[in-house]
Amino acid sequence: MSSTRPGPVILIVEPSGGSSRRHNPELAMLYADDLGVTRGDGIFETLLVRDGSARNLERHLERFAASARMLSLPEPNAAQWAKTTAEAVADWVDSGGDEAACVWTYTRGRESTGRPTGWITVKPVSEKVLRQRREGVSVLTTPRGYSITPTLPERGAGGGETPPWLVTGAKTLNYAANMAALRYAAAKGFDDVIFTDDGRVLEGATSTVVTVTGKTLRTPPPGRDLLPGTTQAALFSYAGTHGWTCLEEPVDVTDLLSADSVWLCSSVRLAVRVVRINDRQLPETAAVAGIRELLTAALS
Amino acid sequence: MSSTRPGPVILIVEPSGGSSRRHNPELAMLYADDLGVTRGDGIFETLLVRDGSARNLERHLERFAASARMLSLPEPNAAQWAKTTAEAVADWVDSGGDEAACVWTYTRGRESTGRPTGWITVKPVSEKVLRQRREGVSVLTTPRGYSITPTLPERGAGGGETPPWLVTGAKTLNYAANMAALRYAAAKGFDDVIFTDDGRVLEGATSTVVTVTGKTLRTPPPGRDLLPGTTQAALFSYAGTHGWTCLEEPVDVTDLLSADSVWLCSSVRLAVRVVRINDRQLPETAAVAGIRELLTAALS
Known part of the structure; x- marks a missing residue:
């Protein structure tokens, strides 16, 4: 293990499937018209990485899918996110990292393309934490x-539900x-x-x-x-x-x-x-x- | 004026002042750790561009400054944003654009640098609008x-104010x-x-x-x-x-x-x-x- 803390690992998750791409964290990654930034129109999960794997994976996958449904985002491919997470964690360990925070982010994507944006970051646990x-x-x-x-719209049916x-x-x-x-x-x-x-x-x-x-x-x-x-x-x-x-x-x-x-x-x-x-x-x-x-x- | 609609114009506003930089909208611009995307920690304004200038500029500058204060962002330099807006609109008109939407975005910036991110986009008014x-x-x-x-924190003083x-x-x-x-x-x-x-x-x-x-x-x-x-x-x-x-x-x-x-x-x-x-x-x-x-x- 190296004596300096490694920098973050970023893997881009292609929403249409296929292999992931490693991204240099010192280069810009997102376009100015990504709805994730212009409207906060996206979701995330943060996982703990410990002893070479992301913890509590199934619960995070479930909540990630539930969040996507609530925002009417295309359903994230759980197998793909899990596989890319394992790759990102392996990269992190290879570069000398141990305990880490792994963040999944998934947005509605660029206004000009309509394709969602997804990426996984693995980074050191902060001193404050x-x-x-x-x-x-x-x-x-x-x-x-x-x-x-918990009222429903005036034209809606039923009652007592949180407005979607x-x-x-x-x-x-x-x-x-x-x-x-x-x-x-x-x-x-x-x-x-x-x-x-x-x-x-x-x-x-x-x-x-x-x-x-x-x-x-x-x-x-x-x-x-x-x-x-x-x-x-x-x-x-x-x-x-x-x-x-x-x-x-x-x-x-x-x-x-x-x-x-x-x-x-x-x-x-x-x-x-x-x-x-x-x-x-x-x-x-x-x-x-x-x-x-x-x-x-x-x-x- | 060209017959095809021009693409967006993007100018980066350096938060510490200085000259603006034109950014190619077909290149990535934001870093993966920008708090504007990871936490929605930023503000925006949308202005109408008509007849070669941004309309209702003063009111937008005022609300922009008020928004920044509420988020404890460093105060945006009004003169710099106004000047860069004029430059962006001039670029837009030069490239054959007429009526447009001009968007200012200002975020807390990269987690790793702590410097705010700011940029101005001028883009066509959508067909839907x-x-x-x-x-x-x-x-x-x-x-x-x-x-x-409008209650205040249990330890706070006074009452009836919207929680900050x-x-x-x-x-x-x-x-x-x-x-x-x-x-x-x-x-x-x-x-x-x-x-x-x-x-x-x-x-x-x-x-x-x-x-x-x-x-x-x-x-x-x-x-x-x-x-x-x-x-x-x-x-x-x-x-x-x-x-x-x-x-x-x-x-x-x-x-x-x-x-x-x-x-x-x-x-x-x-x-x-x-x-x-x-x-x-x-x-x-x-x-x-x-x-x-x-x-x-x-x-x-």
């Missing part, structure tokens, strides 16, 4: 600022508000936010909230206005068969403060412990070490 | 599906939901949507709603969850000094049906008349011709 894994994160709770009103054009539940490229929320938190001296709605816990800016109390894991019910978390799903799947009770049920802000521990789950950070919520420190208890082991086992 | 100007548009009214809850991280009012690249709404409308046989909230008219997917009744123009009050419309502002400014009463006040869906005429205002389509709302035709009255003249005068 490594630090947050070690030290945990301080979190500001804050109302998300909007509520989904909101594309909630799709992991789109539309992260300007999430990024603004993280800047807002940082300006107030926090690492992250947990969004709330009238005291009910929703999710982090880029993560799923999980609480641990005794042998019980809890997360707010995913779906509707919460993006289903692939890391939380892997954790619950493993923990549920190893003696833990795993519940998807409403969590209040007060539940966060009374839990044994609170975690933000996401693909690359994995599970980072919340060490402070607003002005309340959450001390590390003896149980935290055991939970860390569980998380490591579940996610590796 | 030309047709909608002539024939008007059919519109589906539909609840937007979410409500802004929602970046509502900024014209960001996050248009996936708007595009999905237009696909939804198209699938039901409509050209466009007018979003509503509990019977109150909000805005079009990419336009401001204006009603005309007698000598009175009305538009829903901009701000908070409605993007201030540069075209509607130009229209009201002109009409207000030419014998019209111009009101920013709540408009209900029933007001749309009882108005003399209803218009969707945006930079390149200008004002297109709504010819059908849901299953109701809105007949062209004798007054419509006069309103068209007003709109043309105000926006030229």
Whole structure:
């Protein structure tokens, strides 16, 4: 393994199939009329690369396909994305990389061609992520600022469904508000936010909230206005068969403060412990070490 | 003027100042790690080019600067953007183009460099826009599906303000939901949507709603969850000094049906008349011709 960190590996995924192409990250790649940039009209997934392979692959493939459906993008070819991911990871390992973040991006493509654009990037895990894994994160709770009103169009049939054009539940490229929320938190001296709605816990800016109390894991019910978390799903799947009770049920802000521990789950950070919520420190208890082991086992 | 339509003109705006660079639109331009595409972290403006110049320039510059502030992007240099716009339009005219759409895009830039990315594209007005100007548009009214809850963070001071991280009012690249709404409308046989909230008219997917009744123009009050419309502002400014009463006040869906005429205002389509709302035709009255003249005068 080389002593310097390798640069990113980029492989272009041809939407019509065929072989992938390696792209030099120091060269421009996207056209100015790609709807992924001009309208944020695209989706992505971020996977952890560890020990030479992309983790939690099936759940990411499923969510990627679901996101594409919600945006009426042509269905991504799962076998092709999986194969290209393996190639990109192999390139990464060959160039001396170890743990990494692998990002899939898939857009509606150039306005002038109508063909989707797809690519896979493998890049180092940032220093910030490594630090947050070690030290945990301080979190500001804050109302998300909007509520989904699950009404249907006036001309539509039925009722109670989330309007399809909101594309909630799709992991789109539309992260300007999430990024603004993280800047807002940082300006107030926090690492992250947990969004709330009238005291009910929703999710982090880029993560799923999980609480641990005794042998019980809890997360707010995913779906509707919460993006289903692939890391939380892997954790619950493993923990549920190893003696833990795993519940998807409403969590209040007060539940966060009374839990044994609170975690933000996401693909690359994995599970980072919340060490402070607003002005309340959450001390590390003896149980935290055991939970860390569980998380490591579940996610590796 | 050539008989074939010219291709787009692209000029790169260097964020640190200096001269602009012309970019070949058939070559890739953006890097794979540009936050404009990976997170939709950027803003844009679309201007009409007519008779050799970009129209309504000051209002677009103002909104562009306001959008940048809301996203904590470095303030765009107005003089530089105006100058580069004039250069791009001159290039466009030199290559035989006449009426056009000019798009400014400004992103947080490459993750690996931290320098913003900016560019200006001048391209033909689409056939669809030309047709909608002539024939008007059919519109589906539909609840937007979410409500802004103007609460402040639990630790914040005051109350009643739109949460800053929602970046509502900024014209960001996050248009996936708007595009999905237009696909939804198209699938039901409509050209466009007018979003509503509990019977109150909000805005079009990419336009401001204006009603005309007698000598009175009305538009829903901009701000908070409605993007201030540069075209509607130009229209009201002109009409207000030419014998019209111009009101920013709540408009209900029933007001749309009882108005003399209803218009969707945006930079390149200008004002297109709504010819059908849901299953109701809105007949062209004798007054419509006069309103068209007003709109043309105000926006030229």
